[in-house]
């Protein structure tokens with residue numbers, strides 16, 4: 001039997017890199033995207049096939065679709081994301097801050113989910129986005145990072161749209177936990193190894209009835 005294929009978008013560092021490492025360690029064929037060519041070497045050392053993609057570059061997204069056209073993806077994870085300003089409501093972000101976060105986290109997803117959905121559907125696989133509990137409206141208790149929260153809430157909306165579009169792919173939004181990465185900071189709860197292992201186990205355990213739902217890294221359901 002041939003190896004299963006996972007695509008990780010945003011694999012240069014942090015949670016995405018660790019997911020690529022763990023899938024390779026388990027013998028998967030891994031397609032891993034980076035923005036900067038200099039970040040390719042570490043992933044190639046792991047045996048990943050490295051693709052270049054900046055979600056802010058529409059032409060690169062089109063090229064990614066052409067590159068992947070003959071692939072069947074057992075797992076596709078849109079993991080890339082940016083946080084933007086730390087400020088909460090009611091501090092209005094600048095146009096530049098708004099565009100940077102919304103383009104990467106939302107427009108980027110609207111560019112690549114339509115490319116990935118059919119490739120995951122043809123494998124009967126799992127299509128996931130790395131969202132955040134900060135994007136949940138029902139779980140909200142403060143407004144810190146309100147621009148990031150809005151972007152992840154929008155990403156969750158896109159994921160539900162994907163779940164209605166790409167049967168039999170199982171489409172889910174994932175919260176990776178609060179993880180010690182450049183984004184999560186040194187004081188975060190979780191080691192990246194534990195977060196990635198939980199994400200992989202959660203994806204592996206998904207059933208058809210999980211399509212269109214939101215999960216914590218440890219498999220616990222989250223509310224929108």
Ligand SMILES: NC(=O)c1ccc[n+]([C@@H]2O[C@H](COP(=O)([O-])OP(=O)(O)OC[C@H]3O[C@@H](n4cnc5c(N)ncnc54)[C@H](OP(=O)(O)O)[C@@H]3O)[C@@H](O)[C@H]2O)c1
Nearest residue numbers: 010012014015035054055079080081132178179181183184
């Ligand atoms: N860490 C946490 O506690 C936490 C909690 C909840 C959710 N998340 C989410 O988990 C995901 C991964 O976070 P992380 O903690 O691993 O963050 P990270 O260490 O800051 O890594 C972010 C990744 O996204 C990539 N990226 C950013 N903008 C991109 C763009 N325009 N095009 C392509 N790639 C882009 C980065 O590439 P470069 O190296 O080129 O910048 C990097 O690979 C994010 O979506 C984040 O929102 C993280």
